Every structure is written in C-alpha cells, then in structure tokens.
Amino acid sequence: MPPKAIDAAAVRALIETNPDTLLVDVRTPAEYESSHIDGAINLPLGQVDRHLERITQDAGGQMVLICQSGSRAEQCQGKLTKAGLEETVVMSGGMNAWTAAGAPVIRGPERWALERQVRLVAGSIVLLSVIAGLWWPPAVGVAGFIGAGLTFAAITNTCAMGMALTKLPYNQPRNKVDVEASLARISRNANQR
Incomplete structure (x- = not known):
C-alpha cells in the first residue's frame, strides 16, 4: 500500500483549519533543533520502535509525519x-518542501541535514579511494564497498551511514530531546478529540 501523503500547502491549510493537528517530526534532535515547524513535536525515527505500542495506543486523530525529504x-x-495506526499522513517533500514553499519555521543553530552529510562522507570516501587507487589499486575496492x-x-x-553519523557530536542537539514529553503530547492530543 503506497504511503498516504499530503503536500506542504495542504499541511498549512490543515493547521489553519485545525490548530490541534499533531505534527510529528521524526528527524534527529539536532535537525529538529536547526529548524522545525512551530508546534511540531520531535519523536526521532530511532525512538519509534521502542515506543511503538504506546504511540499506537495513545494516538488519536490524524497525525502528520515530517522529516527532511519524506523518506524517514x-x-x-x-x-x-503495521502496528495498527491508520490515521497518519506524510508531508511529501518534508522540511525541504515546507521551506521551499516559504512556510514559517522556528530556526536554531544551523546544521547540515543528515542526507547532505551522508553525501559528503560517501562522496569523499569514494573520491579518496579512487585517488589512492592510482598508487595502490586495491584501494578502489573501498569505493566499490561504499557504492x-x-x-x-x-x-x-x-541508511547505516546516516545512523552512524547521528552519533557524532556535531549531530547532538544542545538540549536533549524529551521523548516522554513528545509521547505525552501524542496522548494529550488523543484526549482532546
């Protein structure tokens, strides 16, 4: 079944007509801290499995899921x-589409998006291994491994590389994400309906 998705304009309209719309940003805490939609809660994708039962039991009404580009x-x-929660939609294009549409965001310290970091690291490793392969041919194998x-x-x-990059100090937020507060907000939103 293809994902149910709506575009950034539809999300803006939904927020305007229903201010209780629950926006769940599944990006890393550092990405969320860098820029997010006002009122969105941060529940990183890496935390969802751990709290899946609670989310599906406590959630009510429609939930809009947001990341940087839409894939997470x-x-x-x-x-x-899969866990039984049907009323979710993905904001297609993610924060990239939101900001491209000129929609308002809360800004914090600027950080590169995780996808951009993966491209930088993977591209650099491939480039360096190809250059090293000019002097030591087996080094080209590293480029093949990355490919x-x-x-x-x-x-x-x-993306294993992306998950590894989230552990770097650069990708740690100044303030730790409060998963409990995010889960409580999901529950509170369900009780308001």
Whole structure:
C-alpha cells in the first residue's frame, strides 16, 4: 500500500483549519533543533520502535509525519500502519518542501541535514579511494564497498551511514530531546478529540 501523503500547502491549510493537528517530526534532535515547524513535536525515527505500542495506543486523530525529504517519515508511517495506526499522513517533500514553499519555521543553530552529510562522507570516501587507487589499486575496492552500501540503502530505504553519523557530536542537539514529553503530547492530543 503506497504511503498516504499530503503536500506542504495542504499541511498549512490543515493547521489553519485545525490548530490541534499533531505534527510529528521524526528527524534527529539536532535537525529538529536547526529548524522545525512551530508546534511540531520531535519523536526521532530511532525512538519509534521502542515506543511503538504506546504511540499506537495513545494516538488519536490524524497525525502528520515530517522529516527532511519524506523518506524517514514514510518509514515511520510504515511502522505505525503495521502496528495498527491508520490515521497518519506524510508531508511529501518534508522540511525541504515546507521551506521551499516559504512556510514559517522556528530556526536554531544551523546544521547540515543528515542526507547532505551522508553525501559528503560517501562522496569523499569514494573520491579518496579512487585517488589512492592510482598508487595502490586495491584501494578502489573501498569505493566499490561504499557504492554497494549506497545501493543497499536505496533499495531498503535505510541508511547505516546516516545512523552512524547521528552519533557524532556535531549531530547532538544542545538540549536533549524529551521523548516522554513528545509521547505525552501524542496522548494529550488523543484526549482532546
């Protein structure tokens, strides 16, 4: 079943007509801290499995899932749908589409998006291994390994390199994400309906 998605303009209209719309940003805490939609809660994708039962039991009404480009929100939607929570939609294009539409955001310290960091690291490793391969031919194998990893990431819609990069100090927010507060907000939103 293809993901249910709506565009940024539809999300803006939904927020205007229903201010209680629950916006769940599944990006890393550092990405969320860098820029997010006013009123959105941060529940990183890496935390969803751990709290899946509670989310599906406590959520009520429609939930809009947001990430940087849409793929992590789609992963989250798949997990929630599989667990029995049907009323979720993905904001297609994610924060990229939101900001491109000129929609308002809360800004914090600027950080590169995780996808951009993956492109930088993967591209740099490939470039350096090809250059090193000019002097030591087996080094080209590293480029092949990275290429295989990126192919696997595209096919499975996962990214081991991205998950590893989230652990770097650069990707840590100034304030730790309060998952309990996010889960409480999901529950509170359900009780308001």
